[in-house]
Amino acid sequence: MKVLLTGANGFVGSHVLDILRQRGIEVAALLRPGSDRQFIKHLAGDFELRTGSITEVASIKEALSGITHVIHCAGCTKAVGIRDFYRVNQGGTENVIAAVNREAGHVQRLVHVSSLAASGPATAQSPAREEDPPHPVSHYGRSKLAAEQAVRDRCRSEFVIVRPPAVYGPRDRGFLPMFAAVRHHLLPRSNPHQALSLVYVQDLAKAIVVCLEAPGIVGKTFFASSPEVVSGVMMAKEIARQSKTWTVPCPLHPMLLWPVCAAQDGWSRITGKAAMLSLQKFAELRASGWVCSPAALQKATGFECGTTLSQGVTATLSWYREHDWL
Secondary structure, three states, X not given: OEEEEEOOOOHXXXXXXXXXXHOOOEXXXXXXXXXXXXXXXXXXXXXXXXXXXXXXXHHHXXXXXXXXXXXXXXXXXXXXXXXXXXXXXXXXXXXXXXXXXHOOOOOOEEEEEOOHHHOOOEOOOOOEOOOOOOOOOOHHXXXXXXXXHHXXXXXXXEEEEEEOOEEEOOOOOOOHHHHHHXXXXXXXXXXXXOEEEEEEHHHHHHHHHHOOOXXXXXXXXXXXXXXXXXXXXXXXXHHHHXXXXXXXXXXXXXXXXXXXXXXXXXXXXXXXXXXXXXXXXXXXXOOOEEOXXXXXXXXXXXXXXXXXXXXXXXXXXXXXXXXXXX
16 A cells, blocks of 8 residues: 555644555655645655645656555645635645546545535534435635535545544644633633544544545545534633633633634735735634534444544643744
């Protein structure tokens, strides 16, 4: 087996690369010239580097030489303009599919990493299941759903689609502001009743690698998440408990985030730099819940994302401190 991994230098992709190499699987990583490689420098020389981008058809075609499996992790989670979500998430995936189809006799399976955002919000009382009709609420979610549909409609090799919810763990910048707020004795309380499924990044990476070869799952979509249902407030309290620090509640009604998100959108257009908070993100922040059921993945493969919130916060907090992110 030889795997082409897109997005190998990113938060999730770098952990997938770690798991692949730990299991002795040969890897070629498709990376843009000049891309930030801080998360994979410890593996320098332990994988093959192939230069290119998912937005460049020719470079993907060249990158597939000698490849038997593809893990497509690359994607756009924040953007200056809406079109960028579709250009990268949908268009980039269509390019990967086209290249895989040209090598259909050699590439055996494509594992496509999508998102719970493609499915849409769901509550703890009625968690999202793979057979539910999707109803994404943001252009990020719609672009990921469009990418999924392209895989289902066009991919001529075996494929599996993995949908993670919010991902946290070492190397993550998304949840870092919450850890930093707690360090400064603030307990964020934005939409405190919003129920969440989360997945610890190393669990997700293992789930993705399991889907490379597991029998009986071809053509299927799976949610990959911890079975625990939590909330942002629960996570912040766990961070405070493990940090042994006192906190003051910092309530912020979701509607009060709208001007913050709007301001970030304006600033992004001025600077040309995408921000995580945006009006697109606001639609997700105000949702009643983001809960999914991981039962189908466990039943089909025997794998469970078993890291608890407490265990995941311990590992994440330790990594942030060790690397001076906190």
